[in-house]
Amino acid sequence: MKYDYQIAVIGGGSGGLTVAAGAASFGASVALIERKDELGGDCLHYGCMPSKALIQAASEVQVASEQTELTSNQYDLLFKKAMNKVREAVADVQSHDSKQRFIDMGVDIYEASAQFVDNHTLKIGDRAITAKRIVIATGSSPAVPSIEGIKDVEYLTNESIFSLKERPGHLVVIGGGIIGLELANAMAHLGVKVTVIENSEYILSKEDHEIAKSAQQILSEHIDFVTQAKVNKVEKTGQQIHVHYQQGYRMEHVEGSHLLVAVGRKPNVGTLELNKAGVQAKSGAIEVDETLRTHQSHIYAVGDCNGSMPFTHVAGMEGKIAVSNAVLGLSRKVSYNKIPWVVYTSPEIYHLGLTEEEANEKYGDQLLTFKTKLKDADRFMAERNTDGLVKVMTTEKGKIVGAHAIGAGAGEWMQEIGTLQALNKKFQTLSNVIHPYPARNNVVSQTADLYWREKLFNSKWNDAIKWYVKKFR
Ligand SMILES: Cc1cc2nc3c(=O)[nH]c(=O)nc-3n(C[C@H](O)[C@H](O)[C@H](O)COP(=O)(O)OP(=O)(O)OC[C@H]3O[C@@H](n4cnc5c(N)ncnc54)[C@H](O)[C@@H]3O)c2cc1C
Numbered sequence: 482m483k484y485d486y487q488i489a490v491i492g493g494g495s496g497g498l499t500v501a502a503g504a505a506s507f508g509a510s511v512a513l514i515e516r517k518d519e520l521g522g523d524c525l526h527y528g529c530m531p532s533k534a535l536i537q538a539a540s541e542v543q544v545a546s547e548q549t550e551l552t553s554n555q556y557d558l559l560f561k562k563a564m565n566k567v568r569e570a571v572a573d574v575q576s577h578d579s580k581q582r583f584i585d586m587g588v589d590i591y592e593a594s595a596q597f598v599d600n601h602t603l604k605i606g607d608r609a610i611t612a613k614r615i616v617i618a619t620g621s622s623p624a625v626p627s628i629e630g631i632k633d634v635e636y637l638t639n640e641s642i643f644s645l646k647e648r649p650g651h652l653v654v655i656g657g658g659i660i661g662l663e664l665a666n667a668m669a670h671l672g673v674k675v676t677v678i679e680n681s682e683y684i685l686s687k688e689d690h691e692i693a694k695s696a697q698q699i700l701s702e703h704i705d706f707v708t709q710a711k712v713n714k715v716e717k718t719g720q721q722i723h724v725h726y727q728q729g730y731r732m733e734h735v736e737g738s739h740l741l742v743a744v745g746r747k748p749n750v751g752t753l754e755l756n757k758a759g760v761q762a763k764s765g766a767i768e769v770d771e772t773l774r775t776h777q778s779h780i781y782a783v784g785d786c787n788g789s790m791p792f793t794h795v796a797g798m799e800g801k802i803a804v805s806n807a808v809l810g811l812s813r814k815v816s817y818n819k820i821p822w823v824v825y826t827s828p829e830i831y832h833l834g835l836t837e838e839e840a841n842e843k844y845g846d847q848l849l850t851f852k853t854k855l856k857d858a859d860r861f862m863a864e865r866n867t868d869g870l871v872k873v874m875t876t877e878k879g880k881i882v883g884a885h886a887i888g889a890g891a892g893e894w895m896q897e898i899g900t901l902q903a904l905n906k907k908f909q910t911l912s913n914v915i916h917p918y919p920a921r922n923n924v925v926s927q928t929a930d931l932y933w934r935e936k937l938f939n940s941k942w943n944d945a946i947k948w949y950v951k952k953f954r
């Protein structure tokens with residue numbers, strides 16, 4: 482059978498664009514279908530880019546507020562300026578993801594919502610195209626919990642918060658995960674009163690407990706946290722939104738001017754008519770095997786829509802694997818073992834591999850844990866910015882099984898450990914790498930030194946070394 486295209490990609494976000502560009506560069510005929518008028522997906526328009534631009538602008542305001550007390554009018558002005566910077570940043574990156582760039586690569590772009598007609602045919606607007614292989618990369622949307630009254634209040638999500646024109650008086654955030662915390666932190670720096678309501682015992686429930694606890698303590702300086710709380714009703718009275726929650730046996734409520742919902746993501750699969758193609762979903766996400774194939778071996782799913790790990794770098798990694806498999810005919814497998822992420826609060830949080838709780842469960846007595854507090858690291862002392870810690874877990878031989886940190890710039894300097902792990906190097910090798918003094922990453926090599934201290938000075942080797950030095954040196 483002859484098809485219109487060798488590859489059809491549904492969704493022009495981080496995953497879809499990686500596949501379209503990769504497939505075209507290998508000479509495949511490619512159709513890219515995106516329902517919005519611009520490419521770039523969530524990351525560019527409502528996710529990574531606007532949030533990081535806002536975080537940067539807000540941290541500059543925070544630094545200024547430490548030097549001089551800002552008035553309410555000044556905060557209003559700075560809020561508007563911050564939002565302008567967000568728009569500028571998105572526009573800048575948009576030019577890199579322009580349609581023309583992909584057209585120049587030889588990709589045919591269709592602006593429409595795609596639906597399966599059968600397992601090789603897609604309906605796009607009022608026409609249909611066929612493709613030999615199809616990659617679904619439709620991303621995800623904010624999940625909205627079923628709370629009484631939620632439909633009757635104008636709540637914000639990541640899709641609307643970056644369009645705010647005025648500084649909110651009091652932002653109530655439901656969900657103390659990554660989105661909730663990054664946005665809460667930025668808003669607090671911009672002079673917004675912020676309350677975060679979280680279900681679990683601690684905010685950032687996917688993080689190592691000690692790190693999450695430390696984050697909660699540090700961020701409490703600017704943000705009010707309500708944990709172990711279940712929101713069961715929201716209502717609007719005049720200009721105020723009342724958020725009712727249950728904490729233990731008590732019913733409490735908080736009222737704010739704005740409400741942000743940030744309780745997780747829901748894969749975008751509803752309108753695809755997957756059943757017509759024989760593609761199956763499980764718990765709302767498209768089911769794939771390790772090679773990212775769905776139940777139809779010529780249809781793949783990458784990025785947030787397959788429910789693996791909702792990060793841009795994961796969508797990109799999966800996109801590359803889908804290109805190898807769908808275009809080159811390989812059977813490369815995905816692995817999620819060595820994928821770091823960063824929570825861009827201030828201070829930042831770095832996450833790689835197992836948390837201490839998970840590592841203890843898996844390795845028990847065999848686990849070695851090394852920790853350094855930033856108050857014991859020279860550069861942080863010099864900067865008078867000593868909030869935070871580094872924690873690395875290894876096996877007895879030094880294989881890295883988890884690495885976590887909270888501290889200024891941790892997302893950058895901790896990646897040294899991610900790189901080491903990706904290269905299959907032992908943690909203690911870092912001890913032999915000379916770091917310029919006093920870079921922030923000295924705290925990482927300082928932590929690696931602890932491995933030798935543990936091995937050489939807290940073990941039977943110590944007696945042997947002492948004996949050798951006494952006798953022969
Ligand atoms: C506030 C926020 C901040 C974030 N910050 C970070 C960060 O700092 N780092 C990080 O790694 N990740 C971050 N993420 C996560 C990141 O944005 C996502 O993991 C990433 O965008 C997923 O890429 P994707 O290609 O799977 O989906 P998307 O980028 O969302 O792309 C999917 C595209 O498919 C289109 N589409 C959907 N259905 C159809 C259809 N039927 N037909 C045609 N087109 C369709 C959509 O319009 C969209 O353009 C953040 C997310 C949010 C919400």
Ligand SMILES: NC(=O)c1ccc[n+]([C@@H]2O[C@H](COP(=O)([O-])OP(=O)(O)OC[C@H]3O[C@@H](n4cnc5c(N)ncnc54)[C@H](O)[C@@H]3O)[C@@H](O)[C@H]2O)c1
Pocket residue numbers: 626655656657658659660661663678679680681684685686710711712743744745746790791792822823824825
């Ligand atoms: N820096 C980054 O890389 C970055 C930034 C933003 C988002 N993301 C991606 O987006 C994903 C989604 O982020 P998210 O923050 O929406 O989800 P999340 O899963 O990280 O956090 C959601 C939080 O909401 C809580 N929660 C759920 N239902 C609740 C309820 N009814 N009431 C109160 N609390 C409730 C959960 O306990 C959890 O702590 C992240 O997992 C991440 O993969 C990444």
